[in-house]
Amino acid sequence: MSVSQQVIKDKLQASIGDIYHIIITDTSNGCGQSFDVIVVSDTFEGKNKLQRCRLVNGALKEEVAQIHAFGCKCFTTAEWSKLVV
Structure with missing residues (x-):
């Protein structure tokens, strides 16, 4: 299985409850x-x-084991709302 933005999104939604927002950026062009x-x-x-x-x-x-680089930032909804005013 190749790693795609959709695969990452699906896995996160299945594993972490109460997700408000996910932004996935492929930084490898x-x-x-x-x-x-x-x-x-x-x-x-x-x-x-x-x-x-x-x-x-x-x-x-x-998925992380199959790719070269992975970075994540995690926020609560309250923290996120302060960042995106």
């Missing part, structure tokens, strides 16, 4: 080897950055 992901979910409430990223990385364990 379309070859599917490098992705940056922003996940907004209140599941992250009370968790630090490391704990949040571990949730995302755990959900995408198989």
